[in-house]
């Protein structure tokens with residue numbers, strides 16, 4: 356029957372009569388004594404009461420504030436206002452002393468439970484049961500103690516309509532106004548509104564905090580600007596990149612060099628992705644890559660834009676990481692101890708301590724790029740970019756834009772926003788001009804200008820850019836001869852030839868280096884395998900026109916064809932012609948093997964274990980060979 360009264364409403368007179376009758380009936384069934392009420396009435400211990408009050412702190416605060424407003428309207432002496440939670444426990448009580456005395460008698464005190472089972476029909480117990488506003492007068496109350504009262508109670512609902520409890524007011528029936536029910540119901544609604552606002556406020560604060568945290572955690576520089584280009588938010592990364600304390604409240608146009616067109620950002624956002632720019636700030640040039648993304652309201656009204664900025668050098672590092680150009684060779688990883696090789700390494704070490712231009716000369720595959728990497732890694736800008744470019748492999752017409760970059764619209768097919776050239780990518784680091792001997796003549800002139808002025812002119816750009824990349828040039832070409840035939844400019848040669856390092860070909864580095872490199876490549880490719888003595892002899896005897904690269908390839912190939920994890924001279928597949936070219940060597944391969952074993956034993960003072968290790972063969976094989984040759 357009670358279900359027909361809508362939750363939260365004030366029942367009509369007829370409805371009230373029905374619900375009161377039903378409640379009296381239930382009170383009798385529960386065994387509530389009309390004279391004494393239920394002597395077993397539940398009550399919270401002081402600790403339990405404190406805990407519940409603490410859990411409902413915000414609600415009780417809102418109730419207390421609302422009750423204070425009552426005091427201005429009514430005589431506080433005469434009535435008592437209380438709040439019972441959804442389980443019926445009284446958690447808050449306020450009112451005059453006289454009313455308090457009366458209530459103490461009636462056990463309307465903090466911690467007591469006021470459900471029908473405890474106290475029979477009361478405004479509080481009925482309100483909690485039916486979730487509607489209730490007003491009872493005199494004999495509407497089930498127990499005699501309450502029959503001199505007028506009591507009113509209204510339910511309070513929380514988030515998603517959950518019942519939080521009941522706000523009730525009572526006093527002597529002759530003193531309390533019958534319209535109190537309306538007042539207490541509207542107070543309950545105002546408490547609900549207050550709670551709702553507090554909830555929204557908390558959500559708002561936590562959302563704002565969350566948004567701030569997201570912006571800070573973005574891992575890149577972020578700026579949020581409004582439609583007037585005023586910076587509304589800027590994260591720590593962005594401040595660091597732009598070298599500013601704060602920009603909030605300032606116009607983004609205060610960053611000279613960053614040109615934003617909001618209309619264009621809204622119309623064509625894809626054009627505003629990954630653009631490059633140079634910002635001049637505090638007399639510094641900050642090279643950036645940025646993207647601008649429009650921010651629109653739900654109904655597509657422009658609100659502003661989010662700018663994502665990254666230091667250009669970080670992009671560079673990422674490219675290195677992805678493209679694998681990370682220079683990993685150091686002086687320690689250069690294998691070889693022959694005098695010719697050691698001399699080149701010593702010179703290179705000296706070069707790494709200076710900023711002078713280096714010219715690396717050597718046949719193909721001798722390790723010129725390795726030397727360049729080792730020089731870079733030994734220099735103070737080792738953490739800066741290492742940018743190699745093969746001047747012989749890029750067509751002449753592309754080489755200029757590769758080296759110097761180009762501006763937007765410089766030519767058909769030019770990327771939007773232009774592109775940085777290698778000289779700018781290598782800023783603060785090292786630029787390796789590989790195969791410089793094969794560089795087209797007109798480019799040699801342009802390169803010479805850059806080396807002299809330290810300034811590059813991107814194709815189609817109005818402004819030149821400074822570059823301070825350290826230059827290492829390398830070539831297998833005989834530059835003296837190239838100059839003689841006017842294939843290489845003499846002035847450029849002198850500019851490059853500040854520190855010249857000649858890397859010796861493998862055949863001039865002697866058997867110590869060949870053996871060391873051979874074992875190094877074997878270990879690197881498959882440490883389980885070994886060479887036979889004749890294989891070592893073959894490697895030492897070979898002419899090596901392709902130098903170290905050829906040696907490495909030969910060993911890799913042999914690993915695929917050999918059997919029983921042992922590489923023989925046959926597996927190496929060395930050409931007979933190049934074998935016989937080896938200077939100073941005459942006789943058969945067997946003779947050569949004999950010679951290598953004898954030399955190794957001499958070097959190791961007949962230490963068989965050491966000699967076997969150096970030769971890359973087992974001790975048993977070495978003993979067998981020594982026996983065979985003696």
Ligand SMILES: Nc1ncnc2c1ncn2[C@@H]1O[C@H](COP(=O)(O)OP(=O)(O)OP(=O)(O)O)[C@@H](O)[C@H]1O
Nearest residue numbers: 688689690718719720721722723724725831903904
């Ligand atoms: N001293 C060394 N220690 C270890 N590996 C080496 C050494 N020298 C050369 N190599 C190996 O030889 C190969 C050729 O080296 P690199 O590319 O530096 O030669 P290059 O002289 O620049 O050749 P090119 O003139 O053809 O460009 C590389 O694969 C490298 O691993």
